[in-house]
Amino acid sequence: MIINKDQVLAERPTKTIFRDGTTVVKLFDKSFSKANVLNETLNQARVEETGLNIPKILEVMTIDGCWAFRAEYIPGKTLQQLMEENPEKIDEYFDLFVDLQIEMHSCTCPNLNKLRDKMHGKVEQTGLDATTRYELHTRLDSLPKRTSVLHGDFDPSNVIISDEGKPYILDWSHAVQGDPAADVARTYLMFWLAKREDLGEKYLKLYCKKTDTAMQHVQKWMPIIAASQSIKRKDEEKELLHSWINVVEYE
Ligand SMILES: Nc1ncnc2c1ncn2[C@@H]1O[C@H](COP(=O)(O)OP(=O)(O)O)[C@@H](O)[C@H]1O
Ligand SMILES: [Mg+2]
Secondary structure (H helix, E strand, O other): OOOOHHHEEEEOOOEEEEEEOOEEEEEEOOOOOHHHHHHHHHHHHHHHOOOOOOOOEEEEEEEOOEEEEEEEOOOEEEHHHHHHHOHHHHHHHHHHHHHHHHHHHOOEOOOOOEHHHHHHHHHHHOOOOHHHHHHHHHHHHHOOOOOEEEOOOOOHHHEEEEOOOOEEEOOOOOOEEEOHHHHHHHHHHHHHHOOOHHHHHHHHHHHHHHHOOOHHHHHHHHHHHHHHHHOOOOHHHHHHHHHHHOHHHHO
């Protein structure tokens, strides 16, 4: 299959997202297992049933032996693009970003996998020593269960504002159900990893204010969220993630 350059919406080391008429195709390379791709589409299909505004899955297929899926194309711009193009409107965009996350957290979707199960599994894959893993498992068990829809990668590049001004949430590969504060800790970490601590603080303050959440509660999730991210073994992230994980040792 030949993809024209002007169809490409995003090119990643292991994925290509391209437009095909009124649809988009997300094409994964051979490093993605069938189960991995089907999991992303199943998550997205399940979240469609909540009534949240998201692109609908239209088809799952293989292209030249690689797994792919097709979804509705949403004409518009991502919040990340809008933030870059109109920096003077950053407060307005953050307001929208946080309101959208709060709306998502108000939804439930009982068939989604559980954050707690996923995180216990991740902690075991970190390669951290047994004592640190024990601390992380104990911490995880002490945190509230809850059943909110969590995106797991709620970031301005995963929100599209359509040409009609309607926000859509994309990219459901990490979706689970659980405590909203874990999703907030993930978004906060994402700003830090992008070296935008300033935006991270702005975001966290706004979320906590709007939902009357204690920042300390979000902080309780941070060692677990950092441990889960550390599995990707990115050298440039190692120092920051370990400083977040090791909070456990001082308590
Ligand atoms: N349904 C869609 N409609 C319009 N643009 C999309 C759609 N899905 C993805 N995109 C564009 O492609 C980018 C990457 O898609 P995404 O699913 O977030 O992939 P990744 O997992 O690589 O982040 C998005 O940030 C957005 O710009
Ligand atoms: Mg994305």
